[in-house]
Amino acid sequence: MTQHTSATPGPSTALMTDHYELTMLQAALHAGTAERRAVFELFPRRLPEGRRYGVVGGVGRALDAFERFRFDDADLAVLSDGGVVDDRTLEWLSSFRFSGQISGYGEGEIYLPYSPLMVVESTFAEAVLLETLLLSIYNHDSAIASAASRMTMAADGRPCSEMGSRRTHEEAAVSAARAAYVAGFENTSNLEARRRYGIPTMGTSAHSFTLLHDTERDAFTAQVNSLGRGTTLLVDTYDITEAVRLAVEVAGTDLGAVRIDSGDLGVLAHQVRAQLDSLGATDTKIVVTSDLDEYAIAALAAAPVDAYGVGTQLVTGSGHPTVGLVYKLVSREGEGGEMVPVAKKAKDKGSIGGRKYALRRLNARGVAEAEVVSVGTPPENDGNDRPLMLPLVTDGEVVGRESLDDARARHAASRAELPLRAQSMSRGEPVIPTLHV
């Protein structure tokens, strides 16, 4: 795990918080309960309907945002001017530093119902403040990573490019590119993701470029002259067959690729492949990019497609733009100083009290058999259990930072451990059961 030592630059994240976290803090300070030791857990009660597994996204972003979670003077002025909390609470917030421990699943790890993606141990006051920020980051990034993983699995080795920035919030777009990369996407169209995270970017031209020119030939010539013969020409502005002919005429048989962005992609891919081959452009690749999701990708498995560009369905989580992760108090200090497991009683929103451990049970061949999530002491490791909790924050200091490539490698390894039925695109039960032993 690569350690980065630089502090996280950027503005305070302290107000990316729900109002009630601060009023709870105020009331607890008054009642003398704010400093009680407390354990919160961030976990899913279930997977999105029909999904076989989830993928942890956002760990690195959460650690960055955690480091910037400080109430500076501007933050405090907002709370003071708005009468959000009283002076005593403002005073407490002004010196707030999280002093506790956070452990959790590594980024890119597979998760299942009740997997404790994060366990936050500190005082109630310190831990409750992180609720909204941690949930926002984990819910979004895990939604994208989970969808992306299904897509890269369906693509079965063919490269996938993330191109969805325009169909999601401009900041979510950058995070989506990052989460997709963790889950196996090759690159992104988003230049800010290149800046922030070093993710490779790609892209050549849109229909507007063809339409700008007086003829398609002018457009193709302009592009090849400037970007080289290895470029990707977009061939569906007017007539695809004519455009493919023209593309090879202009660029020669060294043409890098053609892109198809509309119509029946499977049929068109076969037609275009045959045409390219007949023109001698046997190495020219075919990229498809129209409203793809994991089902469409799987359906194109037998078509001569070389790469997929995925947009809307990726950045919206392919039907599940959020994954329903919750952040719940599971244990807190009692009157006598002992830790007391706690849980809400509601039938539809129940939880399990007590601090959890988690491990993945593997069989002798290294295939995952169960997610073990339980209270108490983990069993003696018989060699087939893989512990899942990593230290993320120790005594208030971030210790769990790693490179994005490490997260990407973890995802590939973790997914490879799953039984083959994980590859099913159809709706069904989680690929392995969660056991509360």
Add this chain to the structure above:
Amino acid sequence: MTQHTSATPGPSTALMTDHYELTMLQAALHAGTAERRAVFELFPRRLPEGRRYGVVGGVGRALDAFERFRFDDADLAVLSDGGVVDDRTLEWLSSFRFSGQISGYGEGEIYLPYSPLMVVESTFAEAVLLETLLLSIYNHDSAIASAASRMTMAADGRPCSEMGSRRTHEEAAVSAARAAYVAGFENTSNLEARRRYGIPTMGTSAHSFTLLHDTERDAFTAQVNSLGRGTTLLVDTYDITEAVRLAVEVAGTDLGAVRIDSGDLGVLAHQVRAQLDSLGATDTKIVVTSDLDEYAIAALAAAPVDAYGVGTQLVTGSGHPTVGLVYKLVSREGEGGEMVPVAKKAKDKGSIGGRKYALRRLNARGVAEAEVVSVGTPPENDGNDRPLMLPLVTDGEVVGRESLDDARARHAASRAELPLRAQSMSRGEPVIPTLHV
């Protein structure tokens, strides 16, 4: 319309852009076509399935982001180091200033299929660069505003609070609070939205606050002591009937409200209302907050509910997290200097060439009858047509800035013009037809 004169602070937005916009720029600079005059339009080909109307969101945010769309040295270094574009293009970008005109629908306005939400007129080079950033902001914020409008309409005057921050990206959360406010929400839980946009915030306590304390009585007492009798007590941690009894015992009949966050909200609201009334707490309000969407809100119309808190379904656009707005070149300068209407030919992704005007046709009673979107000169106004295009950017300078309350008022007025069938929650056709006269 309130004019704000301050420049927009904040980091550059120039890299919130797809890679291909810059490679198109490079190729067009080489070909001598970059400076051709061009008109791009931002519009929906259709509404999300079953929706009767859409609501324009993000105009003010887009204008702020537009002002920060400048390629500074750090941006240029990313492009240069990554070999994204060549030196000539970097040079062009370093002095980039948008010099053209942008007009469009006001924020909060109702829109329909093919409504030209934005018309961007400049050179190709200048206008193509804005594609991704404008689409990201409009697609996200309009998705939220459109969902929010259905919710506030279903609530029929009862206040709605936005509480979805934890179920969306942390920055999207702030924008979602803003878009919801435009579409009639009363307030938000998101403190950053208070800071940035002055939106009122609300919130009192979560289940963790009750669970922190040794008894529910301790928790309620702590909250009332600190936040006052006007606070909202959460009554579904253990047993609702007991909690309501206890709440009134602790706070008295001046208790502000109780909140129910699980179970059958309609049944529970009736039970709790009767219990509160029997205890003399006839002014104590009932707030409900569990997985609400516009359908659930409508179903609670006859229940004694005083306010709705809406989370997940709001920030995910109630089934439509993006609204499919596109940004298309519709007209550009030809070889002879004349403007040439252009459009892609694909059957499934066609568009209409030529610069559009738009107006809403009203009948004599002021009820909307049609969206008129057409090329050419608008007809003489017979007094019943409402022009929809406002100046947003003139000669590169933002002129369309307004207060959020102005946008909120526009939405209320625009929605009130729609025929009554706009209130139908069921799936159907757009409430008024779009006419290309």
